Amino acid sequence: MNKLIIDSHLHVFFSQSQPWRPQVEETLHHMEMAGIKQTCLLPNPQWTGTYFPSKDEMLFQAEALSEITNAFPGRFLPLLFICPLLPYDFTLDLMEQYILKGPLIGAKFHVSLYADDDRYEPIYNYLERHDLPLLFHAWYKTVENYAYESTPSQIAEVARRHPDLRILMAHLTGSKLRGIMDIKKYPNVCIDTSGSQPEEGYLQRALEELGPDRVLYGSDYPIRAFSTQLARIESVDMSEEVREKVLQCNAQRFFHKGAAQ
Template sequence: MAADPAQAPDIVDVHVHHGPHLKPWLTDDPLADLATTARRAGVSAMMTSVLGQQGYTAQPTVEDLQVANDFCLRAVESDPIYAGLVYTSPDHVEESLGHMRRLIAEGPFVGIKLWVARRASDPALDPIVGYAAELGVPVLQHAWYKTVGQLPGESTPADVADLARRHPDATIQMAHLSGCGERGVLDVAPYPNVVVDTCGGDPEDGIMQFAVDVLGPERVLYGSDAPGRDFGVQLARVYGAGLAPDVLAAVLGGNARRIYSRLAPAVAA
């Protein structure tokens, strides 16, 4: 039987975005609005990344990376609920490594984000992922299986499995459980350094339990993809899966706090 949401444990959202394009909806400050909305849903920490100046930028320029990461730093400094992920691109390796040094090795960020500039099977990612492993921070890698519309540099779970094979010392968070589906879960199952987050598309009956059964409860992490997706709806897919209380606690926050070792400890309300 699923645990009562009123008795929910610490909730860490491992997949959130914001950026200069985000419009406010409660006040005149979109960063504050996102934080307020997360807290109303019971979220105590958010791993957040910025993917461009004018929205999600698939092939970011050097300037795009600078602006995105500086804006993400602004969020981290504005509210302790935000934990930053460095937006990196294999098209700009040296600049990406520089942002990782500045914001992780010498700063407060807790991981990195790779989106769709190149597929995860491309060796151009190797210096970035290798440095993340050296720093001991996870890599959030976008992945999706699409019937139509797959972007040229967009990774499938099979690409993520290839990345995991090349970098067994790196912790890779494969995004979008519902976008990857059962096939995607099976692709990465042989690689214990891959975890999956629960966001991606609309909630789908059975996929949460399938991931927990195949990967083990320690390899599934709650993520919303907010504000593009609603915190409450994305939490409902986890609560509605009928997970045992200890598994629910692990998925909602325990696994994230173990994997994201630089994340600040939970603070009681």
């Protein structure tokens, strides 16, 4: 296995009543056991039982992510959870301070609005203008959808409107073949390998349809275990060059800022 593995999809569920340090230290322990050098860091979007945080909660999140990054240099690629329903001036100033000029490296969108909602446009324009990476949750479901849960087809529409916006669409196993084909013609969209437990065939098909440069390893830890998610990669017949791209090189290229070399 590669000496350097970067996990492109990992959560720490901290809050104002739940300190981050115990969880981060446990995460680092499990990273060491799995041989993972660096991970994305996605905060819990449910701050007060809702996906729509207040300004104070957004500031708390940004500060906490900054503290984690500074406490453990080189181990995390922190993404700021963005709520498009807050005033644009506040959101863009927060991104300016903590991403463009601070230690955070990009943005994460979850289920605040559907991805192709026009209310995202000022934020997409900012990310595109400054070449900042965006990770966006996406899933195809027949039941139990979250409110405003985006589908891969909606991610594809964003990519069509913003061809220079770098998007990492989360959850290969949630998107499945339909999602792979939705984004195929948009080279600015990559996909991470997370999403439920591994299912045979989807990773191989993603590599065939999208090419090896657009697939990034992601675990969705601690919801999923590093061991099973790495086994998803190891179980597929691919060259060592392609394996290195999935586990390391594609993340280095996509995230730019702070990615381990």
